[in-house]
Amino acid sequence: MGVFASTDDPVSTGHEQVVFCQDKQSGLKAIIGIYSTALGPALGGTRFYPYASEADALADVLDLSRGMAYKNALANLDLGGGKAVIWGDPEQIKSEALLRAYGRFVESLNGRYYTACDVGTYVADMDVVARETRYVTGRSVEHGGAGDSSILTAWGVFQGMRAAAEHVWGSPTLAGRRVGVAGLGKVGKYLTAHLLDDGAEVVATDVNPRAREWARTAHPQVTLVDDTEALVTSDIDVYAPCALGGALNDDTVPVLRAKVVTGAANNQLAHPGIEKVLADRGILYTPDYVVNAGGVIQVADEIEGFNFDRAKLRATRIFDTTRQILRLADDEGVPPAVAADRLAERRMAEVGRLRTIHLR
Numbered sequence: 001m002g003v004f005a006s007t008d009d010p011v012s013t014g015h016e017q018v019v020f021c022q023d024k025q026s027g028l029k030a031i032i033g034i035y036s037t038a039l040g041p042a043l044g045g046t047r048f049y050p051y052a053s054e055a056d057a058l059a060d061v062l063d064l065s066r067g068m069a070y071k072n073a074l075a076n077l078d079l080g081g082g083k084a085v086i087w088g089d090p091e092q093i094k095s096e097a098l099l100r101a102y103g104r105f106v107e108s109l110n111g112r113y114y115t116a117c118d119v120g121t122y123v124a125d126m127d128v129v130a131r132e133t134r135y136v137t138g139r140s141v142e143h144g145g146a147g148d149s150s151i152l153t154a155w156g157v158f159q160g161m162r163a164a165a166e167h168v169w170g171s172p173t174l175a176g177r178r179v180g181v182a183g184l185g186k187v188g189k190y191l192t193a194h195l196l197d198d199g200a201e202v203v204a205t206d207v208n209p210r211a212r213e214w215a216r217t218a219h220p221q222v223t224l225v226d227d228t229e230a231l232v233t234s235d236i237d238v239y240a241p242c243a244l245g246g247a248l249n250d251d252t253v254p255v256l257r258a259k260v261v262t263g264a265a266n267n268q269l270a271h272p273g274i275e276k277v278l279a280d281r282g283i284l285y286t287p288d289y290v291v292n293a294g295g296v297i298q299v300a301d302e303i304e305g306f307n308f309d310r311a312k313l314r315a316t317r318i319f320d321t322t323r324q325i326l327r328l329a330d331d332e333g334v335p336p337a338v339a340a341d342r343l344a345e346r347r348m349a350e351v352g353r354l355r356t357i358h359l360r
Contacts, residue, residue: 013062019109023101027093028086030102031057033065034113035081038352041111042082043137043300044068045118050089057087067267067289073344074321075293077300082113090120099125103132111135116299123147137299146306149295153264154190156294156318160286161238161262163322168259168284175199180236180258182228183243184211187264191242192219205231232256239263246270253277262286275337286322287340293318
């Protein structure tokens with residue numbers, strides 16, 4: 001199969017395990033990061049991306065797997081945090097052999113890590129990976145999977161936004177509010193529909209002309225603006241970043257006019273300290289890994305045998321989790337991002353401790 005290397009270095013990374021995988025014949029070079037299995041097997045998607053270097057790939061998988069541990073903890077899942085990256089251009093090197101080789105490496109971890117889709121990998125890819133391993137979620141409906149996880153991702157973001165609206169304006173609805181959606185991909189499209197159904201006014205933008213044309217056709221009442229800069233400086237009540245990470249940075253936060261930020265994008269805070277700048281400006285930020293957990297809730301449900309209604313009910317509870325975090329932030333005088341981290345760490349410590357009770 002090729003090279004298989006594993007390292008345990010919790011002192012420097014905080015991770016339980018980092019696995020380097022290589023199969024030269026298929027061109028596979030992958031890294032699997034397991035941050036924590038305190039709550040159960042690690043679950044997180046596989047990102048297929050042409051990183052500039054192995055160091056960049058490693059840094060990404062370490063950051064993403066840590067984030068998954070916190071996301072899964074606050075989603076009330078009995079799952080730990082993991083992530084994988086495949087280093088290379090999926091348009092050039094993705095193949096059945098490569099995906100199946102990757103599946104062999106996942107299987108070799110004996111259930112410590114469950115994989116799923118992420119950037120550069122899709123439901124069809126997970127069906128191929130699953131031909132070599134049992135530990136795959138995000139599969140097609142034809143194979144008993146959940147299908148498109150963006151459906152419940154958007155639903156969860158909407159629930160988090162409702163909780164933020166209640167916290168700021170006293171009512172859990174976006175009716176009469178002006179919401180700016182940056183990114184009209186799969187999640188942004190579903191979120192836009194939820195907002196319009198709730199009575200919100202939507203302003204949106206996307207770099208893809210096809211996405212903008214979709215909005216004009218499907219929802220002509222949506223106001224389209226040229227770019228994200230125009231969106232964040234417009235007269236909006238809520239800002240919903242649903243595209244790339246780092247949306248909340250030193251350029252956008254000082255000019256942002258919204259009172260609430262709730263969106264689907266991962267890693268929205270460009271650097272540590274931005275959450276405090278938001279708080280100092282009186283802008284309520286609901287942590288991205290809390291409100292965008294609907295997708296992981298959807299694919300995690302496959303482990304039990306997928307049931308959409310059950311998964312949607314679990315994703316609906318993101319409203320309650322967001323409300324709890326916002327109250328905790330107020331009680332402890334910290335930004336919501338800090339409160340969310342504390343709540344996740346508390347659950348991992350308290351429930352994870354039970355693993356020390358040995359069963360015969």
